[in-house]
Amino acid sequence: MKLSFITDEATQSFEAAVAFAGRLGFAGLELRSVEEQPIDRIAVHTLREWRNRLEAEGLAAACLSSTFFKCGFGDSDGPEMDKLSRLCDAADILGCGLIRGFAFFRPEEGALPADVLASRFEKPAVLLRARGKRLLLEADPSVNPANHASLGALLDKLDRKCFGAVYDPGNNLFDPQREPPYPDGYDAIRPCLAHVHVKDAVLEPDGVPRCVAPGRGLVDWPRVLRRLSADGYDGWLSIEPHYRKQAVLTEEQMRLPLGSRFTAGGMEAARESGLALASLLAEMESEMRDGHT
Numbered sequence: 001m002k003l004s005f006i007t008d009e010a011t012q013s014f015e016a017a018v019a020f021a022g023r024l025g026f027a028g029l030e031l032r033s034v035e036e037q038p039i040d041r042i043a044v045h046t047l048r049e050w051r052n053r054l055e056a057e058g059l060a061a062a063c064l065s066s067t068f069f070k071c072g073f074g075d076s077d078g079p080e081m082d083k084l085s086r087l088c089d090a091a092d093i094l095g096c097g098l099i100r101g102f103a104f105f106r107p108e109e110g111a112l113p114a115d116v117l118a119s120r121f122e123k124p125a126v127l128l129r130a131r132g133k134r135l136l137l138e139a140d141p142s143v144n145p146a147n148h149a150s151l152g153a154l155l156d157k158l159d160r161k162c163f164g165a166v167y168d169p170g171n172n173l174f175d176p177q178r179e180p181p182y183p184d185g186y187d188a189i190r191p192c193l194a195h196v197h198v199k200d201a202v203l204e205p206d207g208v209p210r211c212v213a214p215g216r217g218l219v220d221w222p223r224v225l226r227r228l229s230a231d232g233y234d235g236w237l238s239i240e241p242h243y244r245k246q247a248v249l250t251e252e253q254m255r256l257p258l259g260s261r262f263t264a265g266g267m268e269a270a271r272e273s274g275l276a277l278a279s280l281l282a283e284m285e286s287e288m289r290d291g292h293t
Helices: 014-024 044-056 079-094 114-119 122-131 148-155 169-174 181-192 221-230 251-255 259-263 266-291
Strands: 002-006 028-031 060-068 098-101 134-138 163-167 193-198 200-203 209-212 236-239
Touching (some): 014 044, 028 236, 148 181
Parallel strands (some): 028 060
8 A cells, every 4th residue: 555645735835745755755645736726727837847756756646636526516517527627637747547526515405316426427437538547536525425335326327447436434424424434434435446535533522523643533544454455455545634733624624625725734734644644554564464473
């Protein structure tokens, strides 16, 4: 398993993100908003410079973390398809095959059925096939698939060559239905698992979730990591702390992360989360070695 982090959880500076990855011994960067711009709005010449810089440091672009289809159900044509085309262009330049996306904000009256949602992914599928990219959908409390069970039901209706799942067990703690992060959440998307976001959370006395470093919350990360290893997962573990040491992120900032206001104060939390994840992996590897001696 390879370690990466979502860049704007730590910094808006590409150079600072490269340095941060180096300090923590990470293998890649998951690019979301960088230099105050979403990844699909970065100029071509800048992306080429970034590709060269990543290669020089032995780093990879793990995934392009976009807001594709994190919009209203009626807004899926035109601008969103243009966004996906730009994301494919950026992915080509950065040597990345994975793009993160969503399945529309959930209407107030309730989530849309999987077959209705699936119909809106026909055009993206055509583009993704032509461009050789894979769109990874994420369960999120603000969108129609609020948990991994509903995400799995949607992905069952889509072409697995074009679409896959992000497993984000930390998001389960924000799920209104409180799907257990593991094993329920994991098992629901295991056949189409392609990427993992690492966050954790505790529940305050009033029941409101608060994000914390992995291993310090309610997600059983040791069991999750052991299961990923046992299942032969060799993809990315990408930290997404979603907390700040000296501030509290608003619901809107977590819903649509972008720019310096979201990033401010994130470096310390990202470092804490990165070190916590590395420690969990080291403990797992030590247990595996001891089990074979």
